Amino acid sequence: MLRVGVNGYGTIGKRVADAVRAQPDMEVAGVAKTRPNFEAERAVAKDFPLYAAVEERADQFGEAGIDLAGMVEELIETADVMVDATPSGIGAENKSLYEEYDTPALYQGGEDAELVDTSFNARANFADAAGADHVRVVSCNTTGLSRLVAPIEEEYGIEKVRATLVRRGGDPAQSGRGPINDILPNPRTLPSHHGPDVKTIFPDLAIDTLGLKVPATLMHTHSINVTLESDATADAVRDLLRDESRLFVIPERFDIDGAGALKEFALDAGRPRGDLWENCIWGESITVEDSGASKTHRNGGGGAAGDDLYLFQAIHQESDVVPENVDAIRAVTGSADAAESVATTDDALDMGF
Amino acid sequence: MLRVGVNGYGTIGKRVADAVRAQPDMEVAGVAKTRPNFEAERAVAKDFPLYAAVEERADQFGEAGIDLAGMVEELIETADVMVDATPSGIGAENKSLYEEYDTPALYQGGEDAELVDTSFNARANFADAAGADHVRVVSCNTTGLSRLVAPIEEEYGIEKVRATLVRRGGDPAQSGRGPINDILPNPRTLPSHHGPDVKTIFPDLAIDTLGLKVPATLMHTHSINVTLESDATADAVRDLLRDESRLFVIPERFDIDGAGALKEFALDAGRPRGDLWENCIWGESITVEDSGASKTHRNGGGGAAGDDLYLFQAIHQESDVVPENVDAIRAVTGSADAAESVATTDDALDMGF
The missing domain is CATH 3.40.50.720 (NAD(P)-binding Rossmann-like Domain)
Structure with a gap:
């Protein structure tokens, strides 16, 4: 022991x-x-x-x-x-x-x-x-980004990750934190520390991150773009991510619209403290488009392939x-x-x- | 008349x-x-x-x-x-x-x-x-995106715009709106309507947009990435945007951290209703990086050139x-x-x- x-x-x-x-x-x-x-x-x-x-x-x-x-x-x-x-x-x-x-x-x-x-x-x-x-x-955000990057890098190769991190202002019990009613670019200069921090795990990864703080306490939410080195379909990416034990791809039928519903789901599931150890990725947000100059809009939700991947994920800062x-x-x-x-x-x- | x-x-x-x-x-x-x-x-x-x-x-x-x-x-x-x-x-x-x-x-x-x-x-x-x-x-958001896209497209050409729109839940007087304490991917599917809406102004533009809603009422805030067709320096982009009458590039020395300070600034300036008709772009957020697969990290804040442009802008939904x-x-x-x-x-x- x-x-x-x-x-x-x-x-x-x-x-x-x-x-x-x-x-x-x-x-x-x-x-x-x-x-x-x-x-x-x-x-x-x-x-x-x-x-x-x-x-x-x-x-x-x-x-x-x-x-x-x-x-x-x-x-x-x-x-x-x-x-x-x-x-x-x-x-x-x-x-x-x-x-x-x-x-x-x-x-x-x-x-x-x-x-x-x-x-x-x-x-x-x-x-x-x-x-x-x-x-x-x-950190919680770097953990969430690293878990996502690893399988995508292995399966498709990554040209670049661009991530906007919409961060909770404080934890639920941190009553002295803000903002109360604002959307703060934070830091206002680029990159946020998250990109360089992810590079402590993936030294060769190209990643640009932007951070904001908003009046929420439950979870962070990431708006993710990954330009892949090879084409993927949304369905294939969804399947790839579903196979990872610490990525929870939220089924669309759950109708979970944000962190409030996610936490309620976790509490209903009997999770200690309502913790969500997994990245919580909205399945219906997984979309691929073309990154290139062709300007053709493809249907990213279905079977069409593309190299510009997008998704939303929520990260439980207290537990992941x-x-x-x-x-x-x-x-x-x-x-x-x-x-x-x-x-x-x-x-x-x-x-x- | x-x-x-x-x-x-x-x-x-x-x-x-x-x-x-x-x-x-x-x-x-x-x-x-x-x-x-x-x-x-x-x-x-x-x-x-x-x-x-x-x-x-x-x-x-x-x-x-x-x-x-x-x-x-x-x-x-x-x-x-x-x-x-x-x-x-x-x-x-x-x-x-x-x-x-x-x-x-x-x-x-x-x-x-x-x-x-x-x-x-x-x-x-x-x-x-x-x-x-x-x-x-x-709309306010499409207006804000269009004003930004026009000069950049003219000066550098645009390969693709990727924008995450962190949107206020409701206007200050809309007391029935939410969320109270959450970060909602909204819509959870891509694209948000903003990308296609910008294409009603720029039919040939490649643009992917993601929307979220947060507990704020004062302004929207956009996390913007524009992959350019030719290299730019952050200083040159800053100068380009400063020349636009409806783009307000917030000087870093103003130490304006969010929409609350922006509105206070507008009220101090005697603006009717504290309105901010201009896109409010954080000058220090304007950064260029390399979009390509070279993985070299350049210093985007200074004079180095790159083709991957980033910035934050706040959009006053009531007045722009x-x-x-x-x-x-x-x-x-x-x-x-x-x-x-x-x-x-x-x-x-x-x-x-």
């Missing part, structure tokens, strides 16, 4: 802890948190050994009636792998701690790519993390990196190859609808 | 009436409305002769203490041109009325292109409307078609050519910042 420590028990950390516990080959050595908020209470209720992340605030736990298993250093010492799910930038500060105890560590997408030996996406570059001490699981973190644990420890790990993770989480 | 009647005195109609009154060669013959709401009160306060649009509801005006100048038929009979600014679909119902009195009519973008002799954008196809009896001023309606009046009556009309309209409205 791999003993996994989780440093940071917030949006990502609490989900990773649950996902790790669900795996047949892993156990949660403990979770670390800076303060005794409701999430700390829940960690204790779930019998996760709770460690204090910051010495100076450790007393607060006792005052809140919460028993600590110890300080985070003790967790790092005993864990086989640490998953750092602290806020952006804190992971970098923690790196020396993991090095001190010689414990391999996974970081989240908010950290710089330069911090680590390799950036990670299970579908695209699992093997690159073998034996690495410091691995970054790329969770299975990737689980896989990265196996990747750094060399306990499984990509196919085995993904199959194990997906089976344990009951991925797919 | 051209005597202009305005049928429908809502979001567009009231703005067109004000803009017509500001022109040196036009007067408002009257405005027609179905019911005596606050806008009808304001029409009377502004001394616009007010006509009842619907016989059966004409009594409501008298009951509300509003004096009518007559029924809409009388307005149509005396006007040189009618601007139909009624809700989508009602314009089509009114067509026979305009034909009955042999009065040329302008319709808004919500009507079908098939209803009219020609669709209209002042920058792109002014001359096509000469002598036409029925002309459609294309207003100057176009004014120009279309001159176009159908043959009272000015494109350059004269646009210059007169812009001067009368005090276009530009």
